[in-house]
Amino acid sequence: MVKKARSSPRREEALSRDRIVEAAIELLDGDGEGSLTLRTLSERLATGPGAIYGHVANKSDLLTAACDTIVVRAVATAPGKTPQANLRALALAMFDAMDAHPWVGSALIQSAGQMPMVRLLERIGQQLRALRVPDDAQWAAASALLHYMLGVGGQNAANAQFARARGADRSDFLDAVAAAWSRLDPAEYPFARSVAGQLRAHDDRVDFLAGIDLILRGLKSPRGR
Amino acid sequence: MVKKARSSPRREEALSRDRIVEAAIELLDGDGEGSLTLRTLSERLATGPGAIYGHVANKSDLLTAACDTIVVRAVATAPGKTPQANLRALALAMFDAMDAHPWVGSALIQSAGQMPMVRLLERIGQQLRALRVPDDAQWAAASALLHYMLGVGGQNAANAQFARARGADRSDFLDAVAAAWSRLDPAEYPFARSVAGQLRAHDDRVDFLAGIDLILRGLKSPRGR
DNA sequence: ACCTGAACACCGTTCAAGT
């Protein structure tokens, strides 16, 4: 927790991309998305802001690299017995990663078409092949699963940042949302109001998996109207 | 296209929240997410940056309000014959809105728990009730549909911004992504590589609807393993 | 009461100067 104890914290190890990314993850995990600044980062690395650009193209590249580090760990789950089990395990691993590192959700969305997203898409696609999903249905299925995960992750990240900005924790945030939804016009917002009361009781992790299962069920049922 | 023709462009109409939001939308649509600045906005409104804070709490509030304006229009679709038809129409209206205004996707994700998102959730929930989805399954279904839409929208927004940053259009961007995916290790990324070639041929709108239909199919099929 | 716009406290990024 001590921030600058030593007056001349000369670096022992040389600056490297890995060390920079690692420090960025620590910053993001510790104090949220807003705390990652080229200045705070270079301070933590005991260097100047310019030095970082020797190893990283720009801030966006850095964020994608940090995100990729987390995703690599998350998708490296032990293979299960069935493709369904693998998909569920992958989904839960990603949920847990995005829950532990709330900034990953938004970084993942921002990294459209780049490595972290491709890793995820690849794992999903491979399990769909193992599930013997027809070739012409694989893309739609993979895309649905991927975008669903991205949506949940992005929303999770927004919630976390919103709560942090108000100095509140997740629980206070949910209370505030539930209260706001309860104040909506009953004639116009019956569903939101009915859901508001249950908002607090829900387990996001269970809900997330229920969404995955819903999509997987759709995959097994016959196509066409 | 002329930016400052008159030297003293005195405002005719008084400043109002609506006029500010309207100008913000024009800026966002015209030059992308990065172009919305309190300074550019106040310039366009022929006032100082401070004046805007009399009608809008902060930039985040402004972005949410702009997003809400678009969402209100999009969800106001004529009722169809069946709940399924309504859900598909709602999904397509949202896709078209997020396609025409690429910044809406990220604004929607950022506005966690606030009006634009609630409007969407409410429309989805009402159709699920009409579909006679059991009470205890409504939340999971609504959440899956909502998060899927958010994921696609967010990804769309990221693509658009990425392409704009490179001065490329959507087509160039897709070419670059397809080329990058084709360069991946065939042993490790068979799925991404197989999909890379088709990337250009896909119609995002059709794919989006396919995802919605996949979730709806899952809803109709029996639960449990 | 509302607007104005200079000022504050930041950003990401660059690049001459150092080692």
Place this chain on the structure above:
DNA sequence: ACCTGAACACCGTTCAAGT
């Protein structure tokens, strides 16, 4: 070759001063 850190061109936001 690599690091340093001042400097540049911006941000969102505030607030004394004006009307």
